[in-house]
Amino acid sequence: MRDVVLKKEMKFPNAKVFRAALREYVIKKPIDIKFKLNERTKISVHCKNVCGWRCYASQISGELTFQIKTLTDDCNCPKSFKNSQAKSAYVAKRFIEDFSKNPNWETEMTDETSQPKFKRMYVRFNAQKVGFLGGCRPFVGLDGRPEEFQLVFISDRQKGLIPAIETLFPTVKHKYCVKHIYNNFKVDHKGLELKDALWRCAAATTSKDKPILAMLEWIRVRLMTRLYIKREGIEKDAGKLCPSIQDKLEKLKVESKPFSATPAGSFLYEVAS
Known part of the structure; x- marks a missing residue:
């Protein structure tokens, strides 16, 4: 997580992601913070030097999503090389992400004919390169006969498209668009946490x-x-109910012994202990 920006009303999948973003932000600024609240559903922090910088975020009702409710992003404290959030675990993780044990480092120069200038560096494991090149397929290409190519059609689940593609291109793979699947998924499953989980599943091999x-x-x-x-x-089992349901019913019968029911109408009773 790099180049983090915090803004009022900004949302995060859960408290863990918000804490990680907050840590990255205050280390980069830098701001040495102190937690006023650090609970499961709400987090409030302010600058240790009491300069006025503060941030408050809480969990949205019914979701795991965290949202910044208050942000006073004005810290004029003098720069310091001490920060309580830059702990050894953070530093170790940061350098592990930056450096790989793969000895095959590749660099790119801006102009090979002139004085070489460093432009960028790409580090990867060989299995990543082989898997990427071996597993990727081109999307729809309409020149020539599609059967001659290994193509993939991607679409929503519109009823007319599915039989049409099966009829016209029987040998071509047909996949469904995750964005359209998510639009149906989020109706009953809200929150950034579940959205990220769905996309991780879609990207998993x-x-x-x-x-x-x-x-x-x-x-x-x-x-x-x-x-x-x-x-x-x-x-x-010879009973009329499932064993687990029968066990629950027997337990309720025992728990209801102290109570009595007096009829008060059609299927209506007054219960007293």
């Missing part, structure tokens, strides 16, 4: 220690086995 297809097959077998075990258990 492996799940835990297995490739996606192998993981799906593992899940299918687990579900099939679980359903079989549940079915076997139900068939052995």
Whole structure:
């Protein structure tokens, strides 16, 4: 997380992300802060030198999302090389992200014919390069016969598109746009935390220690086995209710013994202890 900017009403997926952004921001400024509140649902900090800089953020009701509610972004304290947020764990993580053990460093010069000037540097593991080049496919190309190419069509789940692509391009892969999927997903699942989780799933090529297809097959077998075990258990039970529901009912019967119910109308009772 680099070049962090904090603004009033800015949102973060959760408190952890906000704390990380706040740490990066105050180290870069720099501002040595003190926490007035550091709770699960609200965080309030101010400059240790009491110059007026302060920031308050809290959790949005019904979501994990954190939002900055107050930000007085004016610190005129003299620059200091001491900052309580620049701890050893932060420094170690920062340098681990910047430097890789891969010895194949690649650089780019602005003009090979003139005096070389450093422009940028690219560091990667060889497996990343091979996987990127081997796994990427071009998007829709309309010149020539699509069957001759390894193409991928990407679209929303509009009913007319699906059979049309299957009919016209039967050998071409057809994927669905995550943005359109998210528009339906967010109706019942709100918040930046769930949005980021959906995009991480969409970008994943492996799940835990297995490739996606192998993981799906593992899940299918687990579900099939679980359903079989549940079915076997139900068939052995002679009751009219599932065993777990029957257990809950028996527990409620015991808990309701101190109470009495007096009829007060059609399916209406007055309960007293």
